[in-house]
Amino acid sequence: MKTLLIPTDFTAQSLQCIPSLAQQYYPKKLNIILVHMLKITDSISELLMLSRRSAEYRHIPDNFYVRCRELEKDYSHLINHINIDFFYGSTMAVFNNYLDAHNVDAIVIPHDNYQMLFKNSIDPEVLIAKSGKRTISITETPGIMANIVAEEVELIEQQ
Structure with missing residues (x-):
């Protein structure tokens, strides 16, 4: 199982690559994390409420959720799960911790x-x-999605 992080702005364009990625990694199934990155606030009261935040999730269009579930269903043999998340932070240490915590193998x-x-x-x-x-x-x-190119020479055969 491979985990890919895909930055998203909650448009169909951010989902367009998923079928090709799933086929590229076949026979391994994918966990996909669609993430939008936000700078963390300086406000103490906002920091205390951060774990309870849902304001950002209200900005995700319903059709984006629907399309994610359709992709999971249509490519169930290639995709294990698609997760939508927000990353809060702006430092490398916090970002690397996020990547490690989610076992991210590659980033789109x-x-x-x-x-x-x-x-x-x-x-x-x-x-x-x-x-x-x-x-x-x-x-x-x-x-048209032309192709997907891995920036490193290590491709699927080595993984």
Whole structure:
């Protein structure tokens, strides 16, 4: 089983790569973590309430949840689970702890039109570049998923 982290802005474009990734990693099943990254607040009262937060989840469109469940169902032989999450933090130590806690094997580079959704959203590429984890780039041609290229030479055969 492999775990992939995919930065998301809760658009269909962030889900577009999942079928190709699942087929690329076959016969291994995938756990996919769709994550939006947010800078942590400086407010003590907000920090105390952080574990109870659901405000961000209200901004996820219903059709995004529906599409995730459809992908899980349609690719159940390739995908074990798709999880939607928020990462709170802006330091490498916190990000690496998050990656370790979720057993992330590789990170997908965000799509070209990635949107910052909140005033405290952060660019995921900054943390990804410094993480030391294997990254996967998605190259697209207009409207069509062209191919998926692993940036490291280590491909599926070695895993």
